Amino acid sequence: MPPRLTDRAASEPSAVPWTEAVRRGGLRTLQLNLGRLCNLACLHCHVEAGPQRREKIAPEVLGRVSAWIVRHRPPVVDLTGGAPELISGFRELVTVARRAGCSVLDRCNLAVLDEPGQEDLHTFLAAHEVGVVASLPCYLRENVDAQRGRGTYDRSIAGLRKLNGVGYGRQPELPLHLVYNPLGASLPPPQPLLEGDYRTRLWDDWSIEFTSLWCLANVPIRRFRRYLQVRGELGDYEAKLAAAYNPETLVGLMCRSTLSVDHEGRLYDCDFNLALGVPLGGARPGPHLWDISPTDLTNRPVAMASAGPRARSRPP
Numbered sequence: 001m002p003p004r005l006t007d008r009a010a011s012e013p014s015a016v017p018w019t020e021a022v023r024r025g026g027l028r029t030l031q032l033n034l035g036r037l038c039n040l041a042c043l044h045c046h047v048e049a050g051p052q053r054r055e056k057i058a059p060e061v062l063g064r065v066s067a068w069i070v071r072h073r074p075p076v077v078d079l080t081g082g083a084p085e086l087i088s089g090f091r092e093l094v095t096v097a098r099r100a101g102c103s104v105l106d107r108c109n110l111a112v113l114d115e116p117g118q119e120d121l122h123t124f125l126a127a128h129e130v131g132v133v134a135s136l137p138c139y140l141r142e143n144v145d146a147q148r149g150r151g152t153y154d155r156s157i158a159g160l161r162k163l164n165g166v167g168y169g170r171q172p173e174l175p176l177h178l179v180y181n182p183l184g185a186s187l188p189p190p191q192p193l194l195e196g197d198y199r200t201r202l203w204d205d206w207s208i209e210f211t212s213l214w215c216l217a218n219v220p221i222r223r224f225r226r227y228l229q230v231r232g233e234l235g236d237y238e239a240k241l242a243a244a245y246n247p248e249t250l251v252g253l254m255c256r257s258t259l260s261v262d263h264e265g266r267l268y269d270c271d272f273n274l275a276l277g278v279p280l281g282g283a284r285p286g287p288h289l290w291d292i293s294p295t296d297l298t299n300r301p302v303a304m305a306s307a308g309p310r311a312r313s314r315p316p
Contacts, residue, residue: 021301022250024269027294028257031078032057032065033274034087035263039115042148043227044137044181044218046275049082056082057263062089064290065265066096072294073100078258080107080271085121094128104130110159111152122159126166131175133214134160137183139201147183160208169210176210181218185233187240188215217241219272255302265289269302278303 035056038049057065069077077097084090084107097104106125113121125132136156138144144153160176163169169176178198182188195213202208218224220237228234255270259280262268265288267280279286282303 022253022256022304024297024300024302025256027074027259027297029076029078029254029259030069030074031080031258031260031271032084032093033080033260033262033271034082034084034090034093036082037086038082038109039086039112040083040109040148040152042109042135042223043183044147044224046219046221046224046272047082048223048275053082055263056087057089059089061263061265062092064288065261066093068289069093069097069102070100074102074294076105077102078105078107083109083112083115085112085118086115091124094124094130098128098130104128106130106132108132108134108159109148110134110136110156111148113159113162114155122162122166122168125163126168126174129173131177132163132168133177133179134163134210135179135181136160136198137179137181139198139205143183157206157208160202160210161206164207164209169208175212177212177214178210179214179216181216185228185231185237185240187217187244191215217244221272222275253302259289259297261289267292273303 033047036047036049036053037051037056038045038053039051041050077093079090079093081087094104094106112118134156136144137147141153144156145151163176166174168174180188180194180198188194191213194215198210198213202210220228220234220241225234228237255273258270260268260271260274262274266286267289268274268278268286269280273279280303281300
């Protein structure tokens with residue numbers, strides 16, 4: 001029986017909304033946040049990535065993470081940031097993980113494909129059969145540019161056409177998953193309905209194909225939280241999230257099978273806890289990746305925290 005929503009959580013959205021610990025299963029996905037450097041500065045970004053951020057994985061950490069991957073061979077290595085492709089070591093990690101037999105995912109903002117030095121990125125990803133999870137928060141130019149910056153829509157479309165050109169979204173070994181997240185204080189519509197709209201508009205307008213659409217709700221922490229506060233919409237948005245809580249989703253909760261690693265090699269239950277500075281299991285100081293093995297994670301409780309004061313504070 002999944003944990004249930006408590007009366008307190010229904011009336012206080014910042015309260016932890018279950019009555020018993022959510023525990024880890026077996027490790028499936030090793031998610032590596034290579035740093036906060038990004039060519040964009042999106043309103044919804046929970047790690048507050050941007051062009052001025054300088055945090056990135058160091059060569060020593062890269063070597064120890066690579067050795068861990070070779071030794072333990074997680075089924076999936078998920079590379080994120082920031083824009084992970086802009087951080088030195090990205091291509092090395094892709095190569096190491098693929099040689100170890102791991103599937104690899106690249107969390108790609110699409111606009112990165114036309115950055116200087118990334119002219120061959122699409123062919124590199126295809127050659128290594130890296131799955132691409134590409135953020136495209138709408139199929140309309142005005143909505144994308146409002147959330148991600150002027151000109152981002154056109155750059156994203158150009159990136160999608162490059163990916164289609166080498167087989168992404170058209171060949172089964174080159175999956176291209178698009179990610180939708182709403183603009184402002186709203187929740188996403190039903191995924192199958194929106195996916196149909198995406199397919200129609202992107203094909204009719206640009207002859208673009210993709211594998212699937214993932215609909216995500218924005219988490220009200222860090223940059224997005226401040227955006228909601230300035231607009232006076234934070235309370236209403238948190239109430240919407242609480243009202244939409246579905247305990248059935250806990251069975252497949254990402255943090256049950258994913259381990260999040262920051263650019264220093266420290267461990268978190270998920271990327272949101274990483275953004276909030278809540279270490280693996282809530283224990284401080286948090287362990288490093290090379291301190292544990294996958295079997296150490298099984299049945300460990302997942303750290304749960306409200307999005308309150310920590311979410312409002314800026315990163316060091």
